[in-house]
Every structure is written in structure tokens, then in C-alpha cells.
Amino acid sequence: MNLPTTPEGWAIHLTKLVKMFHEVHGLDRFPINVSAIATDYSRQVFPEAPITKVEGLPMSKNFEGMLIPHPDGNGEWGIVYNNTITSEGRINFTLAHELGHYLLHRTLSPEGLQCSNRAMLDWKSERGQVEAQANTFASYLLMPLDDFRAQIRGQDITMDLMCRLSDRYKVSITAAILKWLGITDKRAMIVIGANGFIDWAWSSDPLIKSGIFYRARQQVVPLPENSLAARQDMLVDNETGITHPKGVWLGREDVREMTIFSPRNEMSISLLVYPNDAPEGRWIDALYESEEFDTYDRFMNGTRL
Numbered sequence: 001m002n003l004p005t006t007p008e009g010w011a012i013h014l015t016k017l018v019k020m021f022h023e024v025h026g027l028d029r030f031p032i033n034v035s036a037i038a039t040d041y042s043r044q045v046f047p048e049a050p051i052t053k054v055e056g057l058p059m060s061k062n063f064e065g066m067l068i069p070h071p072d073g074n075g076e077w078g079i080v081y082n083n084t085i086t087s088e089g090r091i092n093f094t095l096a097h098e099l100g101h102y103l104l105h106r107t108l109s110p111e112g113l114q115c116s117n118r119a120m121l122d123w124k125s126e127r128g129q130v131e132a133q134a135n136t137f138a139s140y141l142l143m144p145l146d147d148f149r150a151q152i153r154g155q156d157i158t159m160d161l162m163c164r165l166s167d168r169y170k171v172s173i174t175a176a177i178l179k180w181l182g183i184t185d186k187r188a189m190i191v192i193g194a195n196g197f198i199d200w201a202w203s204s205d206p207l208i209k210s211g212i213f214y215r216a217r218q219q220v221v222p223l224p225e226n227s228l229a230a231r232q233d234m235l236v237d238n239e240t241g242i243t244h245p246k247g248v249w250l251g252r253e254d255v256r257e258m259t260i261f262s263p264r265n266e267m268s269i270s271l272l273v274y275p276n277d278a279p280e281g282r283w284i285d286a287l288y289e290s291e292e293f294d295t296y297d298r299f300m301n302g303t304r305l
Helices: 007-025 034-045 088-105 117-121 126-142 145-152 159-169 173-183 205-209 295-300
Strands: 051-057 063-069 077-082 113-116 188-194 197-203 242-244 255-261 267-273
Touching: 007 034, 007 088, 007 126, 034 051, 034 077, 034 088, 051 088, 063 088, 077 088, 088 113, 088 126, 088 173, 113 126, 126 173, 145 159, 145 173, 159 173, 159 255, 173 188, 173 197, 173 267, 197 205
Parallel strands: 051 077
Antiparallel strands: 063 077, 063 113, 188 197, 188 267, 242 255, 255 267
């Protein structure tokens, strides 16, 4: 059997097996049971190097998880996640990410891989590309495109829809939004706010092409004063959102903002949806440097919901 060699190929390969198994046994396909796939599949296909342990251990807040070889050198592997993380979506994505490392990188890194927030965002280096590949695998495995497209077909794009997708696939809301941004033909953006400032943002390709994007962390940029993210007005239905006049967010047009807050309100996730048609002409209206990074590099950021 010829096995895949790319992140997308591996995810599609496993997705077909999972779909077949669940159809035969009449089981719900989602959310994906990553632990079961890791142990069962590796034991059958790589009996000389199986994954024999998947468990959580207390780790520094800067680490999400790791892929480690057995200390006895017997060929076995283990996946460890940071069990101080309380978000099931983050943990599930971490498990899939480490499985991606196992399938794609274990022969390149026989000593294993430790995945910190910083390493996963260092997408320009050789190590960063390895992390990007593991993130791409995880996104394709947990949120297969065929099912994801079926879930959003004919639906209004709302924060409630993103929450439902998050629940269906057992991923963070940020991950669900980024997945949508990666495939949509709409002009839209996610903005993560932390302590009153923009932590990071990512625009869909159509929005980037019209010149609307924030540049990466070269400046300290406050959240727009009149944005829902900055105001945190409990009298407004932030999840349903409001339409701002031009000048509140980037660009020269009205923008619809939908925002959710973390329990202690120290961070926010805003989904910005722009009109389908950009105004005449093209402008660069950015405060941050546009960077060609894989959508899912940002999944593993420790500040996301």
C-alpha cells in the first residue's frame, strides 16, 4: 500500500477510513476520536513503531503538547498534551497536531518534537514549516472540507454558526473561523484582541486582494475605540453583532462585527464581514505587515478561545 506523503493526503486518507468505519457501525462521524485513531491505526500500519500512549500531563503554559519516543528505545511512541489547558477544542487540535507529526516527521525527528506556542508561530523557519504541516493535517482531519462545506452551505455567517461548527468538530471557535476564512469567497477577517489591543488578525484572500489586512506584530495597535471588542457593551448582542459605519475598522466601507469574549473578558474574538464588492480602486490600508502564512499556524496560539 502506497501511503500519503503530504499533510492533506494523510488527513484525507484517514478521513476515508473513519467515514467507512462509522457508516458500517452506524456511529456519529464527528467529533473525530483522535486518540483512538492514533493508537489503532499506528498499531496496524506501523507495528514496529506504534503509538502506545496518549495522555495529559501538567506542562508549562507555553507548551501545548509533544510527540515523544519511548525512553527504552523500543520503537514505541507517545503523544502528550498539556492537561492544564481546559479547552477541549484546544486539546483535541493538539492531539491531531501531534498525530500529524508522527505520520509526517517522526523519522526526521527521532528524538521527538515539543510544540510550544512560539515554535508553532515561527512559520518562516524550517521548524515553523514542520509545525505548519502538522497544523494543516489537523485541520483537514478534524474538519474535512466536504462536511465543513455542507455545514455552511446556505447558512448566514454568524458567530452562532461558528460556535456550532466548534461544537461539531470539537475545535476552538478560532479554528472554526479560520477554516471558514481559508475557503470563503467573502471579504472577511478575524481579529483577536487582548487587554485592549490587537493581538493578531487574519484576512480571507478576497479581503487581502482588496487591500484590507493588519500587519504582524511590529506595532502596538489598540482595538478601535468604537468597536464591540473595545466597548464590551453588555447591552449589545455582541454575537449577533452590529454594522459599523466606515472608519471604525480598516477600509472605507461599512463593516459588520460579531464578537465574543473570554470568561474574564481579557481577550476577544471578532469576526468582521465586509460587503461582497470592494469599493472602486485598490488601497493598502494596513497597520500590520501582510504575511503569507498557513491559515492554521495560528490555531496553536495559547491566547485563543
